[in-house]
Amino acid sequence: MTEWQEHEPIYIQLAQLVLDRIIRGTLAEGEAAPSVRQVASQERINPLTVSRAYQTLVDDGLLEKRRGIGMFVAAGARDRAISNERQRFLEELWPQIEARIRLLGLSADELLQGGAA
Amino acid sequence: MTEWQEHEPIYIQLAQLVLDRIIRGTLAEGEAAPSVRQVASQERINPLTVSRAYQTLVDDGLLEKRRGIGMFVAAGARDRAISNERQRFLEELWPQIEARIRLLGLSADELLQGGAA
Amino acid sequence: MTEWQEHEPIYIQLAQLVLDRIIRGTLAEGEAAPSVRQVASQERINPLTVSRAYQTLVDDGLLEKRRGIGMFVAAGARDRAISNERQRFLEELWPQIEARIRLLGLSADELLQGGAA
Amino acid sequence: MTEWQEHEPIYIQLAQLVLDRIIRGTLAEGEAAPSVRQVASQERINPLTVSRAYQTLVDDGLLEKRRGIGMFVAAGARDRAISNERQRFLEELWPQIEARIRLLGLSADELLQGGAA
DNA sequence: GTGGTCTAGACCACT
DNA sequence: GTGGTCTAGACCACA
Secondary structure, three states: OOOOOOOOOHHHHHHHHHHHHHHHOOOOOOOEOOOHHHHHHHHOOOHHHHHHHHHHHHHOOOEEEEOOOEEEEOOOHHHHHHHHHHHHHHHHHHHHHHHHHHHOOOOHHHHHHHHHO | OOOOOOOOOHHHHHHHHHHHHHHHOOOOOOOEOOOHHHHHHHHOOOHHHHHHHHHHHHHOOOEEEEOOOEEEEOOOHHHHHHHHHHHHHHHHHHHHHHHHHHHOOOOHHHHHHHHHO | OOOOOOOOOHHHHHHHHHHHHHHHOOOOOOOEOOOHHHHHHHHOOOHHHHHHHHHHHHHOOOEEEEOOOEEEEOOOHHHHHHHHHHHHHHHHHHHHHHHHHHHOOOOHHHHHHHHHO | OOOOOOOOOHHHHHHHHHHHHHHHOOOOOOOEOOOHHHHHHHHOOOHHHHHHHHHHHHHOOOEEEEOOOEEEEOOOHHHHHHHHHHHHHHHHHHHHHHHHHHHOOOOHHHHHHHHHO
């Protein structure tokens, strides 16, 4: 069971988790995504919430619905996911992170060593 | 007027903005924070929402109420704020950020140096 | 419908009532607290006011939110509540009460018999 | 400088303090109460607030205003104050206190004896 | 003028 | 159905 963030809708967080698995390759292209019911029971959330998460990925063309069978990772999903996420990270997130690092007076050393340790 | 993020409550975002100003020193210790009504009208948000933001800072000991007069930046607020935020960043946020950087095949090293360039 | 004290905010009084029920055990651990709307309509107060009361109990770890389901009495809430309240009573309230008893020249007999009568 | 309670108006708390001094006798009958200005500056509160506190005591017949001179403790003030406060304590406060003691599983008997110890 | 509390009523995310 | 957030507007205590 995942710990959910307070203010972000669960379905968005869940979509992100699936997306990460696609990028990581632990959910390979052509492979079936875990069924809505399975995820819902594992994570103890409502099936509707899982459905919504999957739907956002379908909308992004990363998952494909095959009626009566389930959801499958689309062809080319991994490359597209990486490219999208990289862009989003570099353009939206990193500038904010960098600003915060400067505001807090943190050094590259502190950050890199902390991470390496 | 500030642009607000989608999912994060305004009062939390506002509290963060004030906190940043305390850290930056543009809101100095002993100084009066802008009044609830003033912020409310400037930001076009409800006074109650501003109140809630301020309350979280009072709870953290960064602001002090003086009845009938206003809210003032507490003594030692800046140091405490910096120390709290650094800890939160290094322990909670940075590990996640670093994981994301790795996941996307980016290099923290380069990103951090890029920031200096 | 409860009678509210003059100067104490309703949300604090309400939180105290719920806390007392937890201590008394009439609101058992794991049980759902009455819903915000239900309390609001029963007590003829605003849902926001009820929410605030509940939030203070969540902050104290006595209630747990389950998204979309409701508020539940946390595990171990009763013991923690009793222990907290005892400490608060003995350290903060009782010394003041005792001072007042002495100031008014009241005797243990008067007090105990009055109560028994 | 006194520490004020959060939710009780300062003027009521202040009136109580003066009343206590009258009961204690440190503010004797016929004696002048400290001037509004003096109290206001000592307690760092607004003179208006002090005035209001004094006014409630005037209304109760415990203080007398002598124009241009100040406020004086009324004749018989002490006896009346003690009698009023005793009644209020025994009828209003003590029953609540006793209920709380029982709720918390404490013993009024022991608490009262402990005070003597 | 300051902040605090409350109401009535709306919309959102989640079950 | 659940709680969370926000608005608009009122009144109170205090300076």
